[in-house]
Amino acid sequence: MKKKTSVSDDFHGYVKALWICIASIPLAIVFIFLLVRLGFFGELPSTEEITNPKSYLATEILSSDGNQIGTFFHENRVHVEYEEIPKNLINALVSTEDERFFQHSGIDFRSLGRALISLGSGGGGSTITQQLAKLMFTQDPARGILVRVLQKLKEWVIAIEIERRYTKQEILTMYLNKFDFLYQAVGIHSASNVYFGKNPIELNIEESALLVGMCKNPSYYNPARESRFELAKNRRNTVLGQLRRNEFINDFELDSLRSIPVNLNFNPKGHDKGLAPYLRENIRAYMKDWISKTPKANGERYNLYTDGLKIYTTIDSRIQASAEKAVKKHMKNLQRVFFKRIENRKAGPFYFPDELSYDEGQKIIKRAMRKTSRYKNLKKIGLSEKKIIDVFNSPVEMSLFSHDGDIDTIMSPFDSIQYYKSIYQAGLLSVEPQTGFIKAWVGGVDFKHFKYDAVMQGKRQVGSTFKPFVYAAAISDKKYSPCMEVPNIQTCIDSGQFGLKEPWCPKNSNDKYGGVLTLKKAIAGSINTVTTFLMKQIGPSPVSSMAKSLGIKSRVPVVPSIALGTLDLSVYELVGAYTAFGNKGLYTEPIVILRIEDKNGVLLEDFSPTTREVFSPEVAYTVVNLLEGVTESGTGIRLRHSGGKYRYNVVTDYPYNFTNPIAGKTGTTQNNSDGWFIGMVPNLITGIWTGCQDRSAHFGTTEFGQGATTALPIWAILMKDLYTQPKIGISQGDFEKPKGPMSIALDCNSYLKQSLEIDNEQSEYN
Numbered sequence: 001m002k003k004k005t006s007v008s009d010d011f012h013g014y015v016k017a018l019w020i021c022i023a024s025i026p027l028a029i030v031f032i033f034l035l036v037r038l039g040f041f042g043e044l045p046s047t048e049e050i051t052n053p054k055s056y057l058a059t060e061i062l063s064s065d066g067n068q069i070g071t072f073f074h075e076n077r078v079h080v081e082y083e084e085i086p087k088n089l090i091n092a093l094v095s096t097e098d099e100r101f102f103q104h105s106g107i108d109f110r111s112l113g114r115a116l117i118s119l120g121s122g123g124g125g126s127t128i129t130q131q132l133a134k135l136m137f138t139q140d141p142a143r144g145i146l147v148r149v150l151q152k153l154k155e156w157v158i159a160i161e162i163e164r165r166y167t168k169q170e171i172l173t174m175y176l177n178k179f180d181f182l183y184q185a186v187g188i189h190s191a192s193n194v195y196f197g198k199n200p201i202e203l204n205i206e207e208s209a210l211l212v213g214m215c216k217n218p219s220y221y222n223p224a225r226e227s228r229f230e231l232a233k234n235r236r237n238t239v240l241g242q243l244r245r246n247e248f249i250n251d252f253e254l255d256s257l258r259s260i261p262v263n264l265n266f267n268p269k270g271h272d273k274g275l276a277p278y279l280r281e282n283i284r285a286y287m288k289d290w291i292s293k294t295p296k297a298n299g300e301r302y303n304l305y306t307d308g309l310k311i312y313t314t315i316d317s318r319i320q321a322s323a324e325k326a327v328k329k330h331m332k333n334l335q336r337v338f339f340k341r342i343e344n345r346k347a348g349p350f351y352f353p354d355e356l357s358y359d360e361g362q363k364i365i366k367r368a369m370r371k372t373s374r375y376k377n378l379k380k381i382g383l384s385e386k387k388i389i390d391v392f393n394s395p396v397e398m399s400l401f402s403h404d405g406d407i408d409t410i411m412s413p414f415d416s417i418q419y420y421k422s423i424y425q426a427g428l429l430s431v432e433p434q435t436g437f438i439k440a441w442v443g444g445v446d447f448k449h450f451k452y453d454a455v456m457q458g459k460r461q462v463g464s465t466f467k468p469f470v471y472a473a474a475i476s477d478k479k480y481s482p483c484m485e486v487p488n489i490q491t492c493i494d495s496g497q498f499g500l501k502e503p504w505c506p507k508n509s510n511d512k513y514g515g516v517l518t519l520k521k522a523i524a525g526s527i528n529t530v531t532t533f534l535m536k537q538i539g540p541s542p543v544s545s546m547a548k549s550l551g552i553k554s555r556v557p558v559v560p561s562i563a564l565g566t567l568d569l570s571v572y573e574l575v576g577a578y579t580a581f582g583n584k585g586l587y588t589e590p591i592v593i594l595r596i597e598d599k600n601g602v603l604l605e606d607f608s609p610t611t612r613e614v615f616s617p618e619v620a621y622t623v624v625n626l627l628e629g630v631t632e633s634g635t636g637i638r639l640r641h642s643g644g645k646y647r648y649n650v651v652t653d654y655p656y657n658f659t660n661p662i663a664g665k666t667g668t669t670q671n672n673s674d675g676w677f678i679g680m681v682p683n684l685i686t687g688i689w690t691g692c693q694d695r696s697a698h699f700g701t702t703e704f705g706q707g708a709t710t711a712l713p714i715w716a717i718l719m720k721d722l723y724t725q726p727k728i729g730i731s732q733g734d735f736e737k738p739k740g741p742m743s744i745a746l747d748c749n750s751y752l753k754q755s756l757e758i759d760n761e762q763s764e765y766n
Contacts, residue, residue, distance in 0.1 A: 057308025057599055058190070059287075061280060063317040064437070064594075068193055070280040072287075074305040076269050077186040079599065082173045084201050085188065088248075089208035090172060095242040096212055098128040102168055106130065106159035126155075131215075132175045133158035181211065182218050184269040195223065197265035205249070206260050209239040224266050233262050276320050278443025278453045279592065283311060286593070294604065308599030313592050314437035318728055319430055323440035323686075326717035327426050330652040331445050332403035334690070334710060335424055337650045341699060342422065349422040349697035351671065361418075364694055368417050389414075401449040420449075421697050427454025427571040428714060430686040431590045433582030436609035438592040439684065452693075459554060459568040460689060463667035463707070464526045465676045466565035468581065469550070471523060472623050473542045474534040475744065476615045482520040482626050483748035488513050491532040493560050498539050504560050506532055509668075509702070518748060523626050524634025526666065528564055535563040549614045550577035550587050565667060575687035578678055581624050581663070582685050584617035584738065617738040624735050625746050627663035627680065635666040635708050636677070639716055650709055656716045660732040666712060672705025673698045679715040682731040684722075688714050 058073035071078065094101045100108050106129045126134075133155045162171060181191035188211070192200045196207055203211070213235035214221050223232035237258045244254040267274060274280075284304070291302045302309060342349050350361030369375050369392055378388045392414040400407045400419060411419070423445070430440035443453035452458060474480055490513060492505040506528045513529065522530035535543070543563070544556045552573045556562060572590060580587045588611045595606035630636045642657040660681065667676030673695040678687045690710040692698060699705030722730045745751040 056306040058186075059304050059307065059309040059311065061283060061311045061313060063313060063315045063320070064439075065316050065318060067317040069275045069313070069315060069317055069320065070277075070283075071190070071269065072280075072284060072304045073184070073186075075180075075186040076184040076190045077177065078189040079177055079308065080173070080187070080189045080200055082169045084199070085173065085176060086201055086203050086208060088205045088243075089176070089188070089200065089203060089212065091246070091248045092205070092208045092212040092239050092243055093128070093172065093176070093215070095246040095248065096239045097131070097215060099242075099246065101128050101172075106163040107156055127159065128175055129159040129162050129171055130155045132171060132178065133162060135175070135178045179215060180218065181214055182222060183224065190269065194267055194269055195264055197267055205243070206236065206240070206257050206262075209243070209257075210236040210262060213239045223262055223264060224268075229262070236262065273448075275317060275324070276315060276441055277447035278455065279313075279315065279320075279441040281447075281451070282441075282443075282453060282456055283313075283593065287311070290596070290605075302598075309604075310597040310599070310601070312594045312597070314432075314435075314439065314594055315441065315592065316439045316728065318725060319439045319722065320441070322721040322725075323428050323430060323442050323718055326714045326721065327428055327442050327445065328403065329717055330713045331424060331426050331690075333652040334650065335403060337648045337704065338422065338424055338699065340648065341704060348418050349692060350694075351698055351700045352696065353671070360696065364696060365414065365417050365421070368421070369414065372413070372417075374413060401446055403445070421692060421694050423450075424690060424692055424710070425450065425454055426711075426714065427458060427689045428686065428718075429455050429571045429575045429590070430684055430718075431575050431579060432683055433579040433588060433680075433685050434683065436576075436579060436588035436590050436611070438590050440686070441592065454689060455571045457570070458689070459570045460674045460691060460695075461566060461669040462569050462574055463565040463669040463674060463676060465574060465665050465667035465678050465687075465707075466562065466567070466569075467523060467526065467531050468623055468627060468665055469547055469577070470531055470534050470543050470563045471519065471626060472581075472615060472619060473546050474538050475622050476546075476619045477538050477542060479744055480519060480534075481745040481751055482622060482629070483518050483745055483751035485516040485518055485752075486522065486530045486533050488515050488517050488522075488527060488529055491529050491536060493532065493536050497536075498541075498560055499558075500560065504532075506561075506564060520626050520629040520748065521633070523665075524629040524632070526635050531563045532560070535560050546614060547577065549612065550580055551589055551610075552577055565669070571687050571689050574676075575678065575685055578680065578685050578687065580614050581620050581627070582680055582682065582735075583620070584736075585613055585615040585620040586611050587614050618742055618744055621735065621738050621742075622744050622746065624663045624680070627665055628661060628735075630666065631658075631662040631664045635706075636662075636664045636679075636712060638708060638712065639664070646709070647703070650704060652713045653717050653720070654713070656720065658716070658719070661734050663735065664712075664715075666707040668702065668706040668708075671695075671698060672700070672702055675705060675707035675710030677707050677711035677715050679712075679719070681719070682733060682735050684730055686715055686718065688712075690714075 056073070056075045056077060058071040058076050058078055060068055060078055061070040063069050068078070098108065100110065104127060106127060108127050137158055166174070176188040178187065180186050181194070183194050185191040185194040188200050191211055192198055192203055192207075195211065196203065210223060210232065213232060216235065220228065221232045221235045222228040240249070240254055240257050243249045244251065249257070287304050291304060295301055338349075345351070345357070347357035347361035350357055350364060352360055375388060375392070378391060383391070393412050395410045395412045397408070397410055398416060400409060400411070400416065401423065425444055426442065427444065428440065428442040429438065431438050441455055443455045444450045490505055490507060492503050493500060495502045508528050509526070517525070517527060517530055519530065540558045540560050540562055544558045547556045552569060554567065554569050554573060556567055576590045577587070579590070589609045591607055591609045593607050596604045598604055631639050638651065638654065639656050639658045639662060641655045643655055646654060663680040665678045668674070674689060674691040676687070676689050678685065688711040690707075703709070719730070722728055723732065
C-alpha cells in the first residue's frame with residue numbers, strides 16, 4: 001500500500017513539475033522581455049528615437065517635365081507617402097513577406113512556430129514590423145546563436161513599440177522607404193527610378209513583384225546582374241503566386257503575368273552616372289555656396305546630402321536625353337575619323353604648320369606629365385627626372401576611356417597621356433530664348449573620365465560665331481539692310497585707327513576675293529573681308545559694349561580683331577548672348593534652377609532670369625534673317641541636303657533634309673582647333689563646341705576640322721530626334737516678325753532694284 005502511495009505521489013510530482021514548467025514558460029518570456037526592455041542585454045532605442053527615427057533623405061534634382069534627373073545623397077533615399085505607393089505593391093509585399101500583417105501586433109506567433117518547427121526551411125518568422133525594426137536600429141547582423149537570439153528579442157520589443165506608435169499603413173511606408181535595393185537605391189522611390197526609370201505610383205504588377213522579390217535578399221535576387229537574372233525572375237513569379245494565393249489576382253492573370261519577360265530600364269545612380277552629370281556637378285557647386293548663405297530658421301546649416309531638399313530645374317529630361325544621345329553618337333563617329341586621320345602622324349594628335357610638330361607635341365605631353373599625381377608622388381619620394389621618365393615609359397595595366405566602354409589594356413603612362421590628348425570633346429547648351437530656361441546641358445563626352453565642364457568652365461576661341469554681334473552692332477547703328485552690297489576685297493584697318501599699332505588686314509579663309517556680296521551672302525559664307533568692312537565702319541567699342549550687355553563676362557578686348565572671334569568664351573556665355581536674337585532684342589540670362597524647397601515642400605527660394613533690352617526687335621529680326629541665310633546657302637547648307645555623302649562618313653547621319661526655318665552660324669578657329677555651331681528655331685537655341693583638350697591637337701584640314709563637320713551634326717541629330725517627339729513642342733514654324741512696318745529692307749530683289757533706280761537718278765543728276 002505504501003508502495004502504491006509512493007508511486008502515486010511521484011506521478012503527481014511529475015505532473016506538478018510539468019505544469020510548473022509549462023506555466024513558467026510565458027512567465028520566463030515575460031521576464032526575459034522585461035529584462036530586454038530594461039536594457040539588461042544591451043541598449044535599446046529610446047521612445048524618442050522610435051517615434052522620430054533618424055532618416056537621411058537625398059536632395060532631389062527635378063526636371064521641368066516632372067522627372068528626377070539626379071540626387072545628392074548620403075543614402076539615395078527620397079521619401080514617399082502611402083498614397084504614392086501603388087496598391088499592387090502593397091498587396092505583393094504583404095502577401096509575400098507577412099500574410100497576417102494586418103492581424104498581428106508586431107509578432108506573428110503562428111509564423112514563428114512554423115519557422116521553429118521547420119527550422120526555417122518553410123520561411124522565416126519575422127514580420128514586416130520586425131524587419132523594419134532591424135532596418136532601423138540594427139547596424140550589424142549578429143554572429144553566433146546566443147547573440148542572434150538576443151538580437152531577435154530586441155527586434156521583438158522594438159516591433160511592439162513600433163506597432164503601438166504607428167498605423168499599419170505608416171509601417172508599410174516606412175519599410176518601403178527604408179529598404180536598400182542596391183545600386184544606391186535606398187527606398188522604393190529610388191528603386192523604381194533605378195530599375196524602371198519611373199515613379200513608384202507608375203509601377204505595374206510584375207514590376208512591383210520583382211522589387212518585392214528583392215526584399216528577401218537583394219544581392220541574391222539582383223535582376224541587374226546577368227548571373228542572377230533568372231533567379232530574380234523566378235522570385236518575381238513566386239511573388240505573383242503569393243498574390244494568387246491571397247486572391248489579389250486570378251489564375252488567368254497569374255499565367256499572363258508570369259509569361260511577361262523582365263523588362264528593366266536600368267539607371268544606376270551615382271555621381272558619375274545618370275542624366276546630366278555635368279549639370280548636377282554645377283548645381284552641387286552652386287548649392288554649396290547657397291547653403292553657406294541660407295541658414296535654417298534655427299540658424300543651422302542645411303545638409304545637401306541628408307536634408308531632402310528639392311531643387312526644381314528648367315531642364316527638360318526628354319531634351320536632355322536626346323542631347324546626350326546626339327553628342328555620344330556624333331562624337332563616337334568623329335573620334336573614329338580623327339584616329340584614322342592621325343594614325344600615320346609622327347606627332348599623333350598634335351599638328352603644327354611646320355616640321356616642329358613632333359618636338360612640340362612631346363613638350364605638351366611632358367608638361368601634362370608633370371601635372372599628374374603619379375609624377376608628383378614619384379617626385380616626393382626623391383626619384384630623379386630621368387628615372388621618373390623611365391617609369392612613365394614603362395607599360396602598366398590600366399583602364400582607358402572609349403566610346404564603346406572602358407578598355408582594359410597595357411600601356412605606358414606617357415602613351416596614355418597622348419591617347420587622352422587625342423580625345424575630341426564637346427559641350428552643348430540648349431536654351432529657350434523667350435524665358436532663358438536651360439533645357440539641356442552636356443558638358444563633355446564622359447563625366448567619369450573627363451570632369452572638366454565644357455559648357456561653363458571651358459572657354460575657347462569662338463571664331464565666326466561672334467560675327468553676328470558685329471553685324472548686329474552695325475545694323476543697330478547704321479540701319480544696314482541684309483541686302484546691302486559690299487565689295488569682296490581685302491580690307492585693312494590702318495595703324496593708328498582704333499588704337500592699332502600696325503595695319504590689320506585679315507584674309508578670307510579660302511584666300512579668294514572678287515565681286516560684291518550682300519551682307520546676307522557674306523555672313524552665310526562667313527566672309528572675313530565683309531566683317532572687317534563693318535568693323536571699320538563702327539569700330540570695336542560698340543561691339544565690345546554690346547557683348548557685355550548680352551551677358552558676356554569674359555574679357556572682350558576693344559580691338560578690331562574681335563570681329564573674327566579671336567576672344568575666348570564659354571558655351572554658356574555665347575548661347576546666352578544669342579538669346580537676344582531669338583527674343584526680339586531682349587537678352588535673357590540663361591538659368592537652370594527655378595526654386596528650392598525643403599523636404600516638406602516649403603519654398604526656400606525661387607529664381608527668375610535677368611532680362612534687358614540690348615537692341616530693337618527690328619534689329620533682332622534682321623540678324624535672324626541674316627542667319628537663316630547660313631542654312632539656306634552658306635556654311636550650314638548641309639542641313640538642307642537630301643542626298644550625297646562625305647569622306648569617311650564623317651558627317652554623322654547625313655543627309656538631314658531639314659525644310660523648316662533655321663537660323664544658324666558655324667565657327668571654325670585658327671588651325672581648326674575649335675569647331676562651333678549655333679542653331680536656332682523660334683523656341684530653342686542650341687550651341688555646340690567641339691575640340692580636343694589641347695588646342696594643338698586637331699584635324700589638319702578644314703574639310704574635317706570645320707564647325708560644319710565637327711559640331712553641326714550634333715545639332716542636326718538632336719533636332720531630328722526632338723521633332724519625332726511632338727509633345728515636347730519644339731517649333732518648326734517661322735520666326736516671329738516684329739509688329740508694324742520694317743524700316744530695314746529684307747527683300748533683296750526689291751532692295752537692289754530700288755538701289756539701282758537711286759543710282760540711276762543720282763547719275764542723271766550728276
